[in-house]
Every structure is written in C-alpha cells, then in structure tokens.
Amino acid sequence: MDQYTKGDTGTILFNISAVERETGLSKDTLRVWERRYDFPSPVRDDNGDRAYTTEQISKLRLIKRLLDQGHRPGKIIGLDDERLERLVSEPAGDQPPRQDIAVYIHLVRSHQALELRRHLTQAMARQGLQRFVTDTVGPLTQAVGEAWMRGEIAVFEEHLFTELMEGLLRNAITALQPQGKAPRVLLTSLPNEQHNLGLLMVEAILTVESAPCIALGTETPVTEIAQAAKAHRTDIVALSFSGAYPETKAIEGLRELRTLLPEPFLLCAGGAGVGRIRRRLNGIELITGLDKMCELVRQWRAEHSSY
Amino acid sequence: MDQYTKGDTGTILFNISAVERETGLSKDTLRVWERRYDFPSPVRDDNGDRAYTTEQISKLRLIKRLLDQGHRPGKIIGLDDERLERLVSEPAGDQPPRQDIAVYIHLVRSHQALELRRHLTQAMARQGLQRFVTDTVGPLTQAVGEAWMRGEIAVFEEHLFTELMEGLLRNAITALQPQGKAPRVLLTSLPNEQHNLGLLMVEAILTVESAPCIALGTETPVTEIAQAAKAHRTDIVALSFSGAYPETKAIEGLRELRTLLPEPFLLCAGGAGVGRIRRRLNGIELITGLDKMCELVRQWRAEHSSY
DNA sequence: TCAATTATTTGTCTAGGACAATGAGCTGAT
DNA sequence: ATCAGCTCATTGTCCTAGACAAATAATTGA
Numbered sequence: 001m002d003q004y005t006k007g008d009t010g011t012i013l014f015n016i017s018a019v020e021r022e023t024g025l026s027k028d029t030l031r032v033w034e035r036r037y038d039f040p041s042p043v044r045d046d047n048g049d050r051a052y053t054t055e056q057i058s059k060l061r062l063i064k065r066l067l068d069q070g071h072r073p074g075k076i077i078g079l080d081d082e083r084l085e086r087l088v089s090e091p092a093g094d095q096p097p098r099q100d101i102a103v104y105i106h107l108v109r110s111h112q113a114l115e116l117r118r119h120l121t122q123a124m125a126r127q128g129l130q131r132f133v134t135d136t137v138g139p140l141t142q143a144v145g146e147a148w149m150r151g152e153i154a155v156f157e158e159h160l161f162t163e164l165m166e167g168l169l170r171n172a173i174t175a176l177q178p179q180g181k182a183p184r185v186l187l188t189s190l191p192n193e194q195h196n197l198g199l200l201m202v203e204a205i206l207t208v209e210s211a212p213c214i215a216l217g218t219e220t221p222v223t224e225i226a227q228a229a230k231a232h233r234t235d236i237v238a239l240s241f242s243g244a245y246p247e248t249k250a251i252e253g254l255r256e257l258r259t260l261l262p263e264p265f266l267l268c269a270g271g272a273g274v275g276r277i278r279r280r281l282n283g284i285e286l287i288t289g290l291d292k293m294c295e296l297v298r299q300w301r302a303e304h305s306s307y
Numbered sequence: 308m309d310q311y312t313k314g315d316t317g318t319i320l321f322n323i324s325a326v327e328r329e330t331g332l333s334k335d336t337l338r339v340w341e342r343r344y345d346f347p348s349p350v351r352d353d354n355g356d357r358a359y360t361t362e363q364i365s366k367l368r369l370i371k372r373l374l375d376q377g378h379r380p381g382k383i384i385g386l387d388d389e390r391l392e393r394l395v396s397e398p399a400g401d402q403p404p405r406q407d408i409a410v411y412i413h414l415v416r417s418h419q420a421l422e423l424r425r426h427l428t429q430a431m432a433r434q435g436l437q438r439f440v441t442d443t444v445g446p447l448t449q450a451v452g453e454a455w456m457r458g459e460i461a462v463f464e465e466h467l468f469t470e471l472m473e474g475l476l477r478n479a480i481t482a483l484q485p486q487g488k489a490p491r492v493l494l495t496s497l498p499n500e501q502h503n504l505g506l507l508m509v510e511a512i513l514t515v516e517s518a519p520c521i522a523l524g525t526e527t528p529v530t531e532i533a534q535a536a537k538a539h540r541t542d543i544v545a546l547s548f549s550g551a552y553p554e555t556k557a558i559e560g561l562r563e564l565r566t567l568l569p570e571p572f573l574l575c576a577g578g579a580g581v582g583r584i585r586r587r588l589n590g591i592e593l594i595t596g597l598d599k600m601c602e603l604v605r606q607w608r609a610e611h612s613s614y
Numbered sequence: 615t616c617a618a619t620t621a622t623t624t625g626t627c628t629a630g631g632a633c634a635a636t637g638a639g640c641t642g643a644t
Numbered sequence: 645a646t647c648a649g650c651t652c653a654t655t656g657t658c659c660t661a662g663a664c665a666a667a668t669a670a671t672t673g674a
Contacts, residue, residue, distance in 0.1 A: 012530075015626095015627085016626095016627075017626080017627090026656080026657075027626095027627090028656070028657055028658080029655090029656060029657080031628085031629085031630095032655080032656070032657085033655095035629090035630080036654095036655085047627080047628095047663095047664070047665070048627085048628070048663090048664090049626090049627060049628080050627085050628090072637080072638095072654075072655085073654085073655070073656095074653095074654065074655080111538045111539055113521065113539075154531065154534060155527065155528060155531045156523055156527055156531040156532065156534055156535035156538075159495070159523040159524050159527055159531075159535075160521065160522075160523055160535070162524060163522050163523060163524040166477070166524075167477050167480070167481055168481075170473070170474050170477045170478065171477065171478055171481045173474070174474055174475075174478045188466070190328070191328045191329075191331070192328065194501075214420065214467065215467075215470050216463055216466040216467055216470060217466050217469060217470040217473075220462065220463055220466055221328065221329045221462060222325075222328070222329070223329065224461060224462045224463040224466075225463065227461060227463055228463035228464075228466075228467070231418045231463075232418055232420075248635095248656080248657090249324070249328075252324070252325070253328070256325070259319075322658085323657095323658075324657080324658090333625080333626080334657095334658085335625070335626055335627080336624090336625060336626080338659085338660090339624080339625070339626085340624095342660095342661085343623095343624085354632095354633070354634075354658080354659095355632090355633095355658085355659070356657090356658060356659080357658085357659090379623075379624080379668080379669095380623085380624070380625095381622095381623060381624080555666085555667070
C-alpha cells in the first residue's frame with residue numbers, strides 16, 4: 001500500500017504499483033518481463049513483494065523511451081545502460097541547441113521562480129501568444145520533461161515549472177476574453193492522462209484563432225466526453241496524449257469514442273503520445289504538432305463556409 | 308484488445324480494462340469483488356474474457372461514490388439500485404439553503420459556461436477576493452461535490468466547473484502581482500491527492516494577505532516537499548487533503564514530513580480531509596477553515612516581528 | 615468512557631498458464 | 645524488384661486462485 005519502503009542499506013525501494021505509475025509500464029508487463037528477460041529483477045521485501053531500486057526504474061524509463069521510438073523489448077532489455085544511452089541519443093539527434101531554452105532550464109534548476117516567470121512573460125509579450133506557445137512553451141516543456149527523465153531536474157522543480165506555466169497560459173487565455181465563432185472545440189484527456197499543459201497550449205492557440213473552447217481539464221471518461229460534446233454542441237473533440245500514455249489504450253479509447261459520437265463530430269488526438277501511432281484510424285485525425293491544430297480549424301471553416 | 312464488443316442482442320459490452328478506466332476500480336478489485344460478492348458478474352466473450360454491461364458499470368459508479376463517502380463494499384454491494392440511490396441522497400444535511408449557490412448549480416447543470424463565468428466574476432468583484440473565496444467558492448465547491456455524489460451532476464459537468472473555477476482563481480492571483488513579505492508558504496498535496504482547487508483557494512487568500520506562495524500543484528512526494536521547502540527557504544509548508552483522502556495516510560504522511568523537516572519550519576494541513584481528525588499531532592497545525600489560514604499567518608508575523 | 619485487543623473485511627500482491635494481436639521473415643506471383 | 649499473402653516469433657493483457665497486510669469493526673478490560 002505504501003508507495004516506497006526503505007531497504008536494508010537505507011536505499012529507497014519502490015513497489016510494483018509505484019513503478020507502474022513512474023514508468024507507465026503495467027504491472028502485468030513488469031512481471032512478464034521479469035519472467036521472460038530476467039529484467040527488471042527486483043529484490044523482495046518482507047512480504048515477498050517486488051521492491052525496485054531507483055536504478056532499475058531509470059533503466060525502465062530509458063527502455064520505455066526506446067519502445068516509444070519503435071524498438072522491441074526482446075532486443076534491447078539485455079543491453080547495459082551505456083548501450084541504451086547511446087541508442088536513445090542516437091536517432092534523436094542533433095537539433096540546434098537553443099540558448100533561450102537553456103536559460104529557462106537553468107532558472108528552473110536554481111529555483112528562481114520569480115525570475116523565470118519574468119523571463120517567460122517577456123518572451124510571451126515579444127513573440128505573441130501563438131508563437132510563444134508553439135516556439136517556446138512546447139519545446140521548453142519537452143526539454144524539461146527530458147531533463148527530468150535524465151534525472152537532471154527534481155520532481156518538485158518540475159512541479160513548480162508546470163504550475164507556473166499553467167498560471168501563465170491560463171492568464172493569457174482569460175485575457176483574450178474567449179468568445180469567438182465556430183468551430184466549437186471540446187478539450188480534454190482520457191482517464192490516467194493527467195498532463196494538462198498540452199491541453200492549455202491547444203486552448204491558447206485556439207483562443208487566438210477565435211475558436212471557442214470547452215475545456216474539461218484532464219481524465220474524462222469516454223462516455224462523459226460523448227455526453228459533453230452533445231450537451232455543449234461542439235463541432236470538434238480534441239484529446240491530448242502525453243508520451244507516457246500506452247499506445248493501445250489510446251487507440252482503444254479513441255475507437256470507443258468514435259463509436260459513441262456519430263459522424264458530424266470531428267474527432268482528433270494530439271500530443272507526444274500519438275506521434276508514434278503509425279496506423280491510420282478510421283474517422284480520427286492524428287495531430288502531429290501544435291500548428292497542425294490551427295490548420296485543422298481553418299480547414300473545418302473552409303468546409304463549412306458554404307452558404 | 309478491443310475495448311468493447313457487441314453482445315448477442317446488440318448491446319455494447321466492455322472489457323475489464325475499459326471498466327477500470329470508467330469506474331476507477333482496479334482490475335484486481337473488480338475480479339475479487341466478483342469472487343467474493345458475486346457482483347459484478349459479467350458475461351464472457353469468445354476468449355473467455357469478462358464483458359461488462361453499461362448497467363453494471365453505472366452500478367459500479369454508484370458504489371464507488373458510496374465508498375468515497377465511507378461506506379464499505381461488503382455492506383452495500385448486495386443492495387439493489389433503489390436502495391443504493393437512497394443511501395446516496397440520505398446523508399444530505401440540513402444547511403440553510405443558499406439562493407446564490409442554487410443559481411450557480413443550475414448554471415452548471417444546464418451547461419451555461421459563459422453565463423456561469425459571468426456570474427462568478429461579478430460575485431468576485433462585488434465581494435472582493437478574500438470573501439469571494441471563503442463565502443462563495445468554498446461552499447459552492449462543496450455543494451458541487453455533494454451534488455456529484457448524489458448523481459445530480461455529471462462527471463463532465465463537474466470537470467467543467469472545476470476548470471472554470473481554476474481559471475478564475477489563477478487569474479485573480481496573477482492579477483494581484485504576488486510579491487509580498489514573510490512568511491513564505493509552500494503549497495502542495497501528497498501523492499494520490501489530486502484536488503487542486505483547495506490549494507488555489509489558499510493561495511488566493513494568502514496572496515491577498517501579501518504572503519508569497521510557492522505552489523507546487525498536487526501530488527508531491529514527501530521527500531520532494533522537504534527538499535522544496537529547503538530550496539525555496541519557505542517558513543510554512545501547507546498541505547491540502549480532500550474529504551476522500553484516507554485519514555491514516557494523511558497522518559502518516561504528515562508525521563514523515565515532520566521528521567524530514569527540522570523545527571523552524573511550520574507545518575500545517577487543511578481541507579475536508581483533516582476536519583475529522585480528532586487526535587492532536589505533535590508539531591502539526593490542523594486548519595479547520597479557510598479563514599483560519601489567515602489567522603495562522605498573522606500569528607506567525609506577530610511572533611516573528613521582534614526586532 | 616476511553617484505550618487496548620481481537621476479529622473481520624478488503625485491496626493488492628503473487629505465480630504461471632493461455633491466447634490474440636502485432637511485427638518480422640519468408641515465399642511466390644506480377 | 646515489388647508487393648500481397650503466409651508463417652512463425654514476439655509481446656501485452658487476460659485468466660485463476662491463493663495469500664497476506666492494512667484498515668476497520670467489534671470486543672474486552674481499566
């Protein structure tokens with residue numbers, strides 16, 4: 001029941017439930033990997049329950065990232081950390097390093113909240129909300145996430161960053177006095193997907209585009225999404241998936257929603273979690289970037305302006 | 308793998324994974340309930356996998372609500388829908404009915420988001436932020452929660468309300484240009500406590516009181532809270548617990564935090580979850596209302612103004 | 615009346631088997 | 645050479661059924 005326990009040497013050990021939360025790998029998967037590949041091979045606590053070390057968890061995170069890139073478990077689980085690291089950084093490759101992002105990251109790590117907020121507010125004023133979101137918030141959020149994966153940023157630092165960013169975006173959105181014209185867009189995520197930043201980014205962009213948003217926050221059950229779309233007479237339903245969201249669950253949820261929502265509704269999904277979906281899904285638009293959401297709205301307007 | 312299949316009569320059936328998502332009850336729990344209480348007793352599909360009907364799912368939702376209210380599975384699972392319904396609406400107390408709250412609730416239920424926002428903004432302007440939070444947001448949030456328990460408000464309606472309220476409070480907070488003087492307060496909640504509204508209410512009140520807040524959002528592990536308090540040199544650490552949070556967990560977490568944070572730090576806990584704690588906890592302030600938080604800050608200032 | 619003990623309830627863990635869906639590798643026809 | 649179709653290996657999720665600690669209720673004793 002407890003999330004973590006202390007090992008003999010004072011090291012912190014995590015139970016299988018905590019590891020599921022931390023890595024996004026289901027308990028079943030963790031157990032079957034242990035059976036088949038001998039990794040992870042956690043020690044056992046007094047009850048005989050699996051107890052994972054932080055090292056194992058970070059290796060699992062690394063492996064998860066590689067799976068998301070298309071690698072297969074059997075091929076990579078045996079490799080040592082060094083080789084895994086090389087695989088991760090390999091194809092990700094060589095984006096031009098960005099000075100501004102490095103500055104923000106530094107502010108996050110040195111706990112200068114006010115200074116960080118000031119810098120970001122200035123950037124927003126300089127770039128305008130639309131470009132601020134696509135060119136700064138998006139990449140920065142991703143960079144923070146990656147730094148967190150590598151253990152360079154503590155949990156509480158990431159929390160503070162997220163909170164600050166949410167405040168900033170929400171403020172910008174209300175400042176625009178959201179009204180606007182069709183299409184009306186419903187924004188939310190499926191249960192177990194708690195990341196709200198992506199949704200707020202989309203909301204900001206859509207608000208700039210004068211498309212009215214109904215934002216439900218995160219974790220709305222599929223049936224409720226369908227009800228909400230009908231009750232609010234939205235034209236588009238947009239779901240957000242972070243990179244850690246299990247692909248099969250995402251597809252499952254989207255398909256169910258498609259069945260529950262008859263055709264006139266446009267259904268689309270975005271976020272890092274859909275980037276790796278190769279399959280074409282019937283009647284579901286996969287959005288590969290924040291700017292693409294804009295295009296979708298414009299396209300919708302073009303198709304519905306015939307009168 | 309498919310989330311739902313069609314039954315013989317054309318009814319939609321859900322697999323165990325979908326039910327977990329919809330109800331928040333784990334697969335393990337669903338299976339063990341079936342074993343022990345014969346409910347839910349789903350039919351099986353061609354693979355022998357459980358297939359749940361929508362009726363079963365809504366009964367499960369009802370049961371989940373009652374569990375959150377403190378009922379125990381063994382006592383209520385056997386009851387029929389009628390009896391369950393009666394239980395849900397039963398404990399609704401006899402507070403003096405408030406007209407304004409009834410109006411807000413009505414707007415929530417009729418999906419008039421813009422109108423609701425307008426009303427609330429007006430109330431805020433009329434009452435001032437401090438009284439708006441204590442006299443309107445607090446009671447309203449509670450009323451919405453209770454209505455949701457009774458099934459009078461749908462999940463998506465509650466989500467929209469929460470989202471709207473968060474935006475409103477965040478906006479008010481930033482508008483105040485938070486700076487201010489000591490004490491510095493760290494605001495967050497423990498893992499598994501996802502309600503952010505309570506934290507935002509406190510943040511709003513403290514901001515009015517010119518006490519600078521470090522808000523980490525929800526679900527920060529205890530060790531991280533301790534680190535954050537030190538890194539940001541806060542004077543007070545305030546945790547929020549909603550009514551559903553298990554009392555023992557709360558006490559456990561608070562005690563652990565008290566051990567990790569040496570004396571000069573003031574540690575306090577608030578929210579519906581601490582209201583029912585009778586025991587006095589060493590070195591931990593239990594806050595019984597939003598206004599009490601104010602008093603705590605004033606008291607702190609009185610004690611530290613000796614120079 | 616309240617604290618300490620004992621009994622019951624309840625959620626989550628365990629093991630290992632099964633199987634469908636996915637992806638990889640191969641074959642033969644265009 | 646390319647591509648559809650087939651086969652085989654891989655992989656995630658579901659299954660059963662037993663165990664046990666934590667949480668809660670019931671009982672005892674001071």
